[in-house]
Amino acid sequence: MAEETVTRYRIGYALEPQKVHTVIQSSLIIHAKNRGIDLVQIDLSKPLIDQAPYHCIIHKLYGPEWCRQLQEFSSRNPDVIVVDPLDSIDRLHNRISMLQVVNELKICQQPEISFGIPKQIFVDNLAFFYEIEGLKFPVIAKPLVANGSANSHQMALVFNKEGLKGLKPPIILQEFVNHGGLIFKVYVAGDHVKCVKRKSLPDISEYAVSSEDLLPFSQISNLIAQDQSDENVAKLIEEAEMPPSSFVTEIANGLKHALKLNLFNFDMIRDSMVGNRYLVIDINYFPGYANLPSYETFLTDFFLDIVQRKQSTNLESIGVLVEQGSN
Numbered sequence: 001m002a003e004e005t006v007t008r009y010r011i012g013y014a015l016e017p018q019k020v021h022t023v024i025q026s027s028l029i030i031h032a033k034n035r036g037i038d039l040v041q042i043d044l045s046k047p048l049i050d051q052a053p054y055h056c057i058i059h060k061l062y063g064p065e066w067c068r069q070l071q072e073f074s075s076r077n078p079d080v081i082v083v084d085p086l087d088s089i090d091r092l093h094n095r096i097s098m099l100q101v102v103n104e105l106k107i108c109q110q111p112e113i114s115f116g117i118p119k120q121i122f123v124d125n126l127a128f129f130y131e132i133e134g135l136k137f138p139v140i141a142k143p144l145v146a147n148g149s150a151n152s153h154q155m156a157l158v159f160n161k162e163g164l165k166g167l168k169p170p171i172i173l174q175e176f177v178n179h180g181g182l183i184f185k186v187y188v189a190g191d192h193v194k195c196v197k198r199k200s201l202p203d204i205s206e207y208a209v210s211s212e213d214l215l216p217f218s219q220i221s222n223l224i225a226q227d228q229s230d231e232n233v234a235k236l237i238e239e240a241e242m243p244p245s246s247f248v249t250e251i252a253n254g255l256k257h258a259l260k261l262n263l264f265n266f267d268m269i270r271d272s273m274v275g276n277r278y279l280v281i282d283i284n285y286f287p288g289y290a291n292l293p294s295y296e297t298f299l300t301d302f303f304l305d306i307v308q309r310k311q312s313t314n315l316e317s318i319g320v321l322v323e324q325g326s327n
């Protein structure tokens with residue numbers, strides 16, 4: 001009996017060990033394998049160029065050596081799909097360029113819904129900085145750079161001008177927007193989009209008693225952690241209304257095209273003061289997909305889209321699909 005030949009695809013992944021541990025779980029490896037995808041870990045101690053063949057490479061690594069290797073690999077293997085291109089990912093490493101793209105989105109706004117980003121400014125040097133240019137306190141200070149380091153997540157709530165003195169530029173100052181302590185995290189993998197609700201910082205009125213000028217984020221995170229044990233808050237989150245899925249998909253697709261990225265998520269809040277106003281506050285490359293229910297299916301569907309789309313493009317280019325169609 002003739003053996004059935006099934007197309008198998010090799011996807012190489014280059015990730016930090018911790019990320020391998022959280023995202024490339026055995027449940028994903030098995031699920032992908034059953035659907036024809038072999039997930040293969042790229043050995044970072046050896047030249048990438050010696051580790052072909054791959055149909056596709058996925059990656060989240062910082063540092064010049066990886067960039068050099070990937071560029072060399074791509075120029076010698078132009079047919080291998082790299083998810084995603086280095087310059088597209090770079091845009092997310094700066095909190096200004098990251099959010100500029102949201103303002104540039106040309107999408108037909110849904111009736112009754114508006115979207116945007118909170119007011120923000122870039123501060124390079126506090127010595128030459130006297131005004132917060134129309135921003136209202138409290139503001140949230142975020143490091144300009146978002147490069148995966150612990151520092152890049154170090155934030156602070158600033159309640160007044162005095163608090164500005166405790167900041168270390170380069171930073172961005174962003175208006176704090178009350179949003180009912182609820183954040184929407186929208187995960188994107190190519191054409192696949194999933195939105196989940198998570199706890200966020202509580203509304204600022206809850207801090208009104210605070211006599212602080214500046215509250216570093218870790219302290220606020222602690223407040224959240226304590227709050228999490230509160231059943232009422234958990235219930236509030238559970239019962240909170242989701243944004244319309246057509247709206248979420250429209251924003252996700254708009255960002256995907258504008259950023260030229262496949263693997264990312266964005267954090268979105270709903271302004272408590274203005275009916276249906278949604279604000280994007282953060283966009284992350286290759287986030288923690290394993291936090292999603294059924295993430296194995298979510299990611300494998302995307303992998304198959306990528307490799308099969310590539311295969312059909314190849315067939316088209318050599319005329320196979322055309323011939324089949326004319327038979």
Ligand SMILES: O=P(O)(O)O[C@@H]1[C@@H](OP(=O)(O)O)[C@H](OP(=O)(O)O)[C@H](O)[C@H](OP(=O)(O)O)[C@H]1OP(=O)(O)O
Nearest residue numbers: 019022147148149265267282284285286287288289
């Ligand atoms: O820690 P995880 O798995 O939840 O993923 C982190 C993301 O959490 P999220 O999926 O949004 O809940 C996290 O998202 P946030 O910035 O926390 O919104 C980042 O994407 C983080 O990557 P990096 O430190 O910015 O390079 C992600 O960290 P890495 O795992 O990529 O280091």
Ligand SMILES: Nc1ncnc2c1ncn2[C@@H]1O[C@H](COP(=O)(O)OP(=O)(O)O)[C@@H](O)[C@H]1O
Nearest residue numbers: 118140153174175176177183200201267281282
């Ligand atoms: N403008 C804002 N208004 C209110 N809360 C915010 C704002 N920006 C950030 N936050 C809160 O701070 C958290 C961390 O900020 P974020 O920009 O997402 O940084 P990170 O990249 O470290 O996740 C968010 O998840 C949200 O809870």
Ligand SMILES: [Mg+2]
Nearest residue numbers: 267282283284
């Ligand atoms: Mg975030």
Ligand SMILES: [Mg+2]
Nearest residue numbers: 146282283284
């Ligand atoms: Mg982030």
